[in-house]
Amino acid sequence: MVAIRVIREEGADPLVPLPSYETAGAAGADVRANLPDGASVILQPGRRALIPTGLRIEIPQGFEVQVRPRSGLALKHGITLPNTPGTIDSDYRGPLGVIVMNAGQEPFEITHGERIAQLIVAPVVQAMFQDVEALTETDRGAGGFGSTGRS
Incomplete structure (x- = not known):
């Protein structure tokens, strides 16, 4: 288990729960909106x-x-995150905000304390990029989008 240290922003509602896993097998911890003065946001x-x-x-x-987006919000209301998956780097210490987009047909109200996204903790491997004269050959080669066909 990895420990993620958390502090609340000044003025944040301390009654809004910290990110949490809603089931024993959940990969993502749900994170909630903590809106100023407990207001809501209408997303057109x-x-x-x-x-x-x-x-x-x-x-x-x-x-x-x-x-990452929450699947229920995406399916039922078209609520998604346009930069999915968003990445929070280990050296970032600023406020945690979630870019939410309404891809649905109706306005959607985001309420104070509502679960708006999920957080996935993942290991990072940094690579060394090397400038070379050629790449190894493969069966696919330079075949791009859709080049392997449909099955």
Whole structure:
């Protein structure tokens, strides 16, 4: 288990729960909106907004936190995250906000304390990029999008 240290932003509602896993087998911890004065945000179709969580997190070196949409919000309301998965690097200490987009047909109200996204803790491997004269050959070669056909 990896420990993620969390502090609340000044003025954040301390009654909004910290990110949590809702089931024993959950890969993602749900994170909640922590809106100023407990207000709500109406997100019109096609629009996006940065929703505050009221949190700052400390991720151990060698890990990242990925921010992903919640499938129920996506299916039922068209609510998604346009930069999925968003990455929070281990050296970032600023406020944790979630960019939320309404890809649905109706306005959607994001309420204070609502679960808006999920956080996935993942290991990071950094690579060394090497400038070379040629790449090894493969059966696929330079075949791009759709080059392997449909099955």
